[in-house]
Structure formats: structure tokens, C-alpha cells
Amino acid sequence: AQSVTQLGSHVSVSEGALVLLRCNYSSSVPPYLFWYVQYPNQGLQLLLKYTSAATLVKGINGFEAEFKKSETSFHLTKPSAHMSDAAEYFCAVSEVGTASKLTFGTGTRLQVTL
Amino acid sequence: DTAVSQTPKYLVTQMGNDKSIKCEQNLGHDTMYWYKQDSKKFLKIMFSYNNKELIINETVPNRFSPKSPDKAHLNLHINSLELGDSAVYFCASSQEAGRGYGEQFFGPGTRLTVL
Numbered sequence: 001a002q003s004v005t006q007l008g009s010h011v012s013v014s015e016g017a018l019v020l021l022r023c024n025y026s027s028s029v030p031p032y033l034f035w036y037v038q039y040p041n042q043g044l045q046l047l048l049k050y051t052s053a054a055t056l057v058k059g060i061n062g063f064e065a066e067f068k069k070s071e072t073s074f075h076l077t078k079p080s081a082h083m084s085d086a087a088e089y090f091c092a093v094s095e096v097g098t099a100s101k102l103t104f105g106t107g108t109r110l111q112v113t114l
Numbered sequence: 115d116t117a118v119s120q121t122p123k124y125l126v127t128q129m130g131n132d133k134s135i136k137c138e139q140n141l142g143h144d145t146m147y148w149y150k151q152d153s154k155k156f157l158k159i160m161f162s163y164n165n166k167e168l169i170i171n172e173t174v175p176n177r178f179s180p181k182s183p184d185k186a187h188l189n190l191h192i193n194s195l196e197l198g199d200s201a202v203y204f205c206a207s208s209q210e211a212g213r214g215y216g217e218q219f220f221g222p223g224t225r226l227t228v229l
Contacts, residue, residue, distance in 0.1 A: 043220035
């Protein structure tokens with residue numbers, strides 16, 4: 001069975017500061033990993049995905065994530081936070097199978113302050 | 115051009131009623147999903163259809179019945195609504211089902227409130 005743990009349900013950073021959102025996964029087979037962002041009252045938008053190619057994945061809006069198998073982690077980072085980054089972020093995992101079943105973490109709310 | 119659309123956006127109803135939520139995607143994808151997001155923002159898959167065939171059916175009360183008339187549509191019908199059904203329901207679609215890494219595109223959600 002696959003699962004995702006997101007450490008920290010709420011993260012607050014100053015504008016211009018580094019953003020680090022943590023995600024650890026558990027999977028019995030090599031996983032595919034995703035980060036989605038949800039702005040208030042909207043659906044989810046894919047930020048980036050890892051599908052066993054390069055371990056450092058670059059996404060939209062300046063975000064990137066690094067797959068570390070030894071640590072079973074897929075942390076999301078952005079060098080400099082912007083006010084518009086304030087949103088809910090979800091890490092998700094899927095496994096090769098009959099369908100792309102996504103298992104989500106519990107989400108991390110990112111707050112950006114002046 | 116909305117990729118994945120859902121109607122209605124808001125749905126307020128009484129306990130015991132039957133209601134439906136509709137979803138349409140114009141991306142040409144072969145797989146569609148329903149997810150439930152609870153009040154704590156936790157997202158959980160409910161159903162998935164691939165080319166009109168049910169392929170994922172999580173532990174969901176049988177009051178919930180998905181219907182896929184064609185691969186561009188996946189509707190969710192809920193019978194005998196209960197207070198605990200209040201949530202935001204998201205439809206999603208993807209291509210490359212079976213490989214596990216097809217990007218899922220999400221609709222804007224339907225906020226269901228059961229009174």
C-alpha cells in the first residue's frame with residue numbers, strides 16, 4: 001500500500017524567503033510522485049511530477065522538488081517566496097498499475113507574510 | 115475553454131434527498147475520477163472510470179453511484195444524502211492510465227452541503 005506524509009500542516013514564510021514543504025512517501029514499488037497546489041475555492045493544479053527520470057524536477061512558478069530514494073522523500077522548494085504562493089499544497093503518490101490512483105497527503109497550508 | 119467542468123458549483127440540500135453532480139472533460143482523456151475533499155482538506159479517491167469502465171471503486175457507501183455515458187462524462191449520483199456527505203467533490207481526468215504517471219487535471223469542485 002502506498003501512503004504520503006506531509007510534515008507540517010501549516011508553514012509560514014516571509015516574502016523573499018526560502019520555501020520548503022516536506023513530503024515523505026511509502027510505496028512497495030517505485031513510485032510516481034506529484035505536487036499539486038490548491039488556491040482558495042479552486043481545484044488542484046499540478047506543480048510538478050517525478051516519473052523516474054531526473055531526480056531533480058522543475059515545475060511551474062519557480063518550484064522544484066528532489067526525489068531522494070534513500071530518504072523516501074520528495075520535498076518541494078522555492079528559493080524566494082511570493083505573496084501569490086499562498087495556497088494549500090498537496091503531495092501525492094501513485095504506483096504503476098491498472099489506473100493512475102493518486103494517494104494524497106494531508107496538505108500543507110503555505111502562508112506568505114510581508 | 116474549460117478543460118474539466120463540473121455542475122453545479124454549489125449544492126445545498128436536505129438530508130434524505132437524492133442529487134447528482136455532473137462532470138465533463140474536453141481534453142480527450144480516457145480516464146476520469148471522482149475525489150472527495152473533507153472539511154480538513156483531506157482528498158480521497160472514490161471512483162475511476164477508464165473508457166466508460168469502472169476500474170477503481172474505493173470503500174464508498176453504495177448510496178454513491180457513478181455513471182459514465184461516454185468517456186468525456188462522469189456523473190456522480192448520491193441517494194439518501196446524509197450530513198456526513200457534506201464535502202467538496204472534485205472530478206479529474208487523465209491520459210496514460212495504467213502507467214501511473216498521467217497528470218490528472220482537476221475540475222473546480224462542487225461544494226455539497228447537506229442540512
